[in-house]
Amino acid sequence: xxxxxxxxxxxxxxxxxxxxxxxxxxxxxxxxxxxxxxxxxxxxxxxxxxxxxxxxxxxxxxxxxxxxxxxxxxxxxxxxxxxxxxxxxxxxxxxxxxxxxxxxxxxxxxxxxxxxxxxxxxxxxxxxxxxxxxxxxxxxxxxxxxxxxxxxxxxxxxxxxxxxxxxxxxxxxxxxxxxxxxxxxxxxxxxxxxxxxxxxxxxxxxxxxxxxxxxxxxxxxxxxxxxxxxxxxxxxxxxxxxxxxxxxxxxxxxxxxxx
Numbered sequence: 001x002x003x004x005x006x007x008x009x010x011x012x013x014x015x016x017x018x019x020x021x022x023x024x025x026x027x028x029x030x031x032x033x034x035x036x037x038x039x040x041x042x043x044x045x046x047x048x049x050x051x052x053x054x055x056x057x058x059x060x061x062x063x064x065x066x067x068x069x070x071x072x073x074x075x076x077x078x079x080x081x082x083x084x085x086x087x088x089x090x091x092x093x094x095x096x097x098x099x100x101x102x103x104x105x106x107x108x109x110x111x112x113x114x115x116x117x118x119x120x121x122x123x124x125x126x127x128x129x130x131x132x133x134x135x136x137x138x139x140x141x142x143x144x145x146x147x148x149x150x151x152x153x154x155x156x157x158x159x160x161x162x163x164x165x166x167x168x169x170x171x172x173x174x175x176x177x178x179x180x181x182x183x184x185x186x187x188x189x190x191x192x193x194x195x196x197x198x199x200x201x202x203x204x205x206x207x208x209x210x211x212x213x214x215x216x217x218x219x220x221x222x223x224x225x226x227x228x229x230x231x232x233x234x235x236x237x238x239x240x241x242x243x244x245x246x247x248x249x250x251x252x253x254x255x256x257x258x259x
Contacts, residue, residue, distance in 0.1 A: 006038075006046025018059065030102060033066025037085045040117060055089045061097040064137055068102045077110035079146070088121040095119065095129045103140050110146040120156040128155055128168050128200075132216040135170040147178050149194035159202045159244070164211040171217050174226050190235045202244030210247050212254075230254045 011017055023032040042049040062082070069078040086092055119125060155161055178192035189195050200213075212228040225231060229241065234255035241258050242248045249259040 006044065009046075016056075028065070030065055030068035031070045033062065034070075037083075038087045038089070040084055040087050040120070042088065049088060052088045053091050055086065056091050056093060058092070058094065058096045061099040063099045063101040064134060065102040068104070069108065071105065076107050077112075077146075078104060078108045078114065079110050079112045080116065081111075081114050082118055083113050083116040084118065084120075086119050086122060087117050089119075090121060090123045092119070092122050093124050093126075095125055095127060098129075098131065098133050100134045100137050102137070104137060106140040106142065108141060109144055111144055111150055112146045112148040113152065114147075114150050115154050116149055116151070117153040117156060119158060120153050122155070122158050124160060125155070125158050126160055126162065128161055128163065128166055128213060130168050131170050131173075132167065135172065135216065138170075138172040144176060144178075147176060147189055147192040147195055149197065150189065150192065151199050152194050152197045153201070154199050156198050156201050157203050158200075159204055159206045161200065162209045163200060163213045163245070163248070164209050166213040167216055168213045169215045169229070171215055174215060174232070188233070190232045190239075191237075196229065196235075196239050196241050198240045198243065200242055200245065201240055204244060205246050206244055207246050209245055212242070212248065230258050234258075 009019075021033065021036050023029060038052055039047045041047065042052070045051070062085075067082055069075060069081060082098075086096070115129070115131075118129060173189070176189045178188050178195075212230060214228045215226060230253075235257040238257050238259075242254075243259060248254065
């Protein structure tokens, strides 16, 4: 957490190389994978743009165990979990798979900045992150008090990404309420500060992509007709979730504050 410049690694010859990251001690200790990730700028060692551009693929899944919050006594925060990991890795061609290997401790109440800017600046990804594999990850929790900037900027600037027909959201997002979740009521996460803000923002106009991403189960008997993100209701302030995606933003059935 103090070495923000990252570890400098010199690879003498050109070509494709594999880097393996493993726990220093017990592989069953939560959070060991948090040693990996990029800053949101391009300065210093691992965080230079040239270094980020060398990452082209991820050959093993990210596990919720590896990136879980540290389990110190009294810790209630999973803030910034999975945030900025591949920020600015413009040549990454496939999104990471997430394996559900860990359940959040019941005491966790803070999910602020969850998956914030995970793929921001990635220009070659053609499919979005798939969160459905962590459907059970949230099953221990009864109350979330902080959802600020939840899923903010996750795919910011990725104009190659098509959302039509994609199912990426686990159903537990439907039941979250800012400061109260889970609940059987249609939630107000859309109005939590920064939640979903610029999640699929495109800096330049993108046509041809006609649909929003959807939840994993269209027929959830509790939440009824919540199928896609905008079914959560209308945000009270602009979120620019789909800004730049010209066909989606021309859809008069989607509230302007999602656009």
